[in-house]
Amino acid sequence: MSEQANDITLDDPSPASVPSRQRPAAEPAAGAMLPNPDACVAERTARLDSKQLRADFVRQDAFLHLEDFLAPEVTAQLVASARALVPQINRNYLPGHKQGGSVSRHTIDELAPFIAELYRSKALIGWLEQMCGEKLLVSPDSDPHAYALYYYTRQGDHIGWHYDTSYYDGRRYTLLLGVIEESSCRLDYELHTRNAQVPDEPGSVQTTPGGLVFFDGDKLRHRITPAGANEMRVSLTFEYVTDPGMRPWLRFISNMKDAVAYFGFRQVFKRLVPGQKPRS
Numbered sequence: 001m002s003e004q005a006n007d008i009t010l011d012d013p014s015p016a017s018v019p020s021r022q023r024p025a026a027e028p029a030a031g032a033m034l035p036n037p038d039a040c041v042a043e044r045t046a047r048l049d050s051k052q053l054r055a056d057f058v059r060q061d062a063f064l065h066l067e068d069f070l071a072p073e074v075t076a077q078l079v080a081s082a083r084a085l086v087p088q089i090n091r092n093y094l095p096g097h098k099q100g101g102s103v104s105r106h107t108i109d110e111l112a113p114f115i116a117e118l119y120r121s122k123a124l125i126g127w128l129e130q131m132c133g134e135k136l137l138v139s140p141d142s143d144p145h146a147y148a149l150y151y152y153t154r155q156g157d158h159i160g161w162h163y164d165t166s167y168y169d170g171r172r173y174t175l176l177l178g179v180i181e182e183s184s185c186r187l188d189y190e191l192h193t194r195n196a197q198v199p200d201e202p203g204s205v206q207t208t209p210g211g212l213v214f215f216d217g218d219k220l221r222h223r224i225t226p227a228g229a230n231e232m233r234v235s236l237t238f239e240y241v242t243d244p245g246m247r248p249w250l251r252f253i254s255n256m257k258d259a260v261a262y263f264g265f266r267q268v269f270k271r272l273v274p275g276q277k278p279r280s
């Protein structure tokens with residue numbers, strides 16, 4: 001049990017109740033040195049056996065797990081941002097399916113732009129393209145999942161079995177980066193569920209700080225098991241697509257799901273009203 005975990009179990013104020021002047025600085029004060037995320041990723045990926053990892057990704061039906069991926073200084077910055085953004089958490093509860101908190105890309109853009117910079121790292125995207133064998137694009141500005149933090153901070157926080165379904169015209173890849181792991185939560189998964197020729201292959205990992213899970217959202221069946229009392233788990237996910245087009249009715253379904261299950265109506269819909277100035 002950590003002091004942080006105890007702090008988090010107090011009622012978290014919603015984003016709307018936190019005046020701007022009280023918002024935490026999720027990054028060091030001006031003048032403090034931040035790591036260069038692109039250079040850090042380039043240095044780390046140069047050390048990896050990418051050919052072997054690509055083979056692993058294919059063999060596991062578009063899934064890869066690495067326990068140690070990010071440079072320690074990058075992980076440290078993500079941890080600092082995740083803790084500083086706790087007052088911005090939007091809590092959600094869908095009986096029987098999920099319970100937890102999240103901070104969308106819109107809030108991250110305003111308060112933790114280092115994360116947005118890491119998301120757009122050319123070195124990162126280039127290496128992920130090597131793994132999946134496809135050209136990857138960043139998600140549209142309106143997508144709150146493009147980069148988001150997910151918090152498991154109260155007993156029972158979890159998400160049930162699901163796919164990261166693509167509502168886009170192309171495929172949707174998920175990159176999950178471990179940020180804080182002070183919990184008993186597991187990422188359980190099943191490989192090959194969409195391939196009738198290959199038996200399902202179950203697996204389970206802890207998403208340790210700086211570790212990576214990369215997968216095709218429509219292929220990997222997965223869940224996060226429930227957090228215990230006084231535990232804390234935070235993950236950061238990046239979403240990349242192969243075609244960012246989306247049909248209008250799928251856009252509507254996607255927006256409703258995001259509003260109800262993740263980020264709240266304010267975050268999802270205020271940004272879609274023409275002429276309305278977005279707020280976090």
Ligand SMILES: [Fe+2]
Binds near residue numbers: 162222
């Ligand atoms: Fe998921």
